[in-house]
Amino acid sequence: MNSTTTETSTTTHHSVVPRDQWLAERKTLLAQEKELTRLRDQVARERRALPWVHIEKNYVFDTPQGKRSLAELFEGRRQLMVQHFMFGPGWEQGCPSCSYMADHTAGMQVHLEHRDVTFVAVSRATLPEIERFRRRMGWQFAWVSSNGSDFNYDFHVSFRPQDRVNGTVNYNYGMTEFPAEEAPGISLFYKDGEGRVFHTYSTYGRGVEVMMGTYNMLDLTPKGRDEHEGFYKMDWVRHHDRYESQAVFKPAPEVDSCCSAKA
Template identity: 80%
Template sequence: MSTSSTETNTLNHPVVSRDTWLAERKTLLAQEKELTRLRDRIAGERRALPWVHVEKNYVFDTPEGKRSLADLFEGRRQLMVQHFMFGPGWEQGCPSCSFMADHTDGMQIHLEHRDISFVAVSRATLPEIARFHSRMGWKFKWVSSNGSDFNYDFHVSFKPEDRVDGTVHYNYGMVEFPAEEAPGISLFYKDSEGRIFHTYSTYGRGVEVMIGTYSMLDLAPKGRDERDTFYKMEWMRHHDRYETQAVFTPAPVAHACCSDKA
């Protein structure tokens, strides 16, 4: 059996006394505290960003019928949207977006108690969404933007004419992106007069904020244990498609949705 470079590095790791380990751990702790303070500061700067008034009347297909963007707030002031990569005619949703979505149901009640409604939005038709939603056993609300400009306006879906020399406008710049759909997270606020404002969107590796599993893997001795490829999440499978035995077996590349370059 071949040994991965990550495993080799792990096996060759230095082993020291508890006192030496503690001294190095305290040095790292100081850096971790610095990162925590930096994260808090950036979060404050994020909240201080100016807002954009959403004037277009976006309409979505939902299990309850046609609903506007305002309806998706469901009585709350804030709305979090997962731009889920799932195009019309696709057999299933993107594995990486599904990995993100696997973390949603558990946190939804906590978001709602902080005045935030959550919804996933895809261009796939509602029957296609419903079929995959049922297969995955998820409970969160998922609606279709099919026939709407919503995905295009937020730069997570691309028409052939959107490509310029092989690049599309994604993550606030022109980048190479091989798929017609892309991942993202967008936040909206609705005021007492019913006006809706776009407050924030994050794309590329920014969507990792939804992936608590990655935070846990980052604590582990082998870390994320991903190969140094453009699409580092090649190991990812839908949670009902893993083999019975938990072993590392890279899956075929599906979408380069969370690459370093995106």
């Protein structure tokens, strides 16, 4: 048995082939990748063509600058992107998976702003709770509290006991089981020249992976996301200040889930 065969059978469990055979198979995959890109572009066009809903309710948020309406969160831009961040009143810290999402905003924010998009995170935790956790994580993006507002409930990312029907809640556009009182999501809004605000799009469940750039990179690697099967696949994720100091991969023990991994 030669060394290549040994490597294949004991480590990668993949076939090892000559370069010309690899290139032929790579080109076959490339055709599928191009088709996926075209499909993604088509879905994006259809997303932009969705009708809008005029926001008539006066949502007010607690911010470090005082009370602000939804319209005032735009900060002079026409488009607003909201991360529905799972962080409820009385929680010690925000959801690790939502924190994983938020970790990706630092590099994106300046580019979003130069394309007429303001980014803000919204949670039902109180503003002092948010500010304490935000300082711990070192984040600079705007993060406001919807505590005392219907905002989270109206966008189906927070659930009261009475919202549960036979153990299910209205999440991701249907009644589904969800283990927590808070859920992740992303919503988009537009403000016209008259100051009217419109809801244009929301995505939930695995749709929030759009913020998880690390996943896009992991999907290119030989091991992929390297996650176990099950309802909650992200139990490996830690708050970025809670990983072991030495970056050596170790399978994560199972932890209580806080975000849905359903599509």
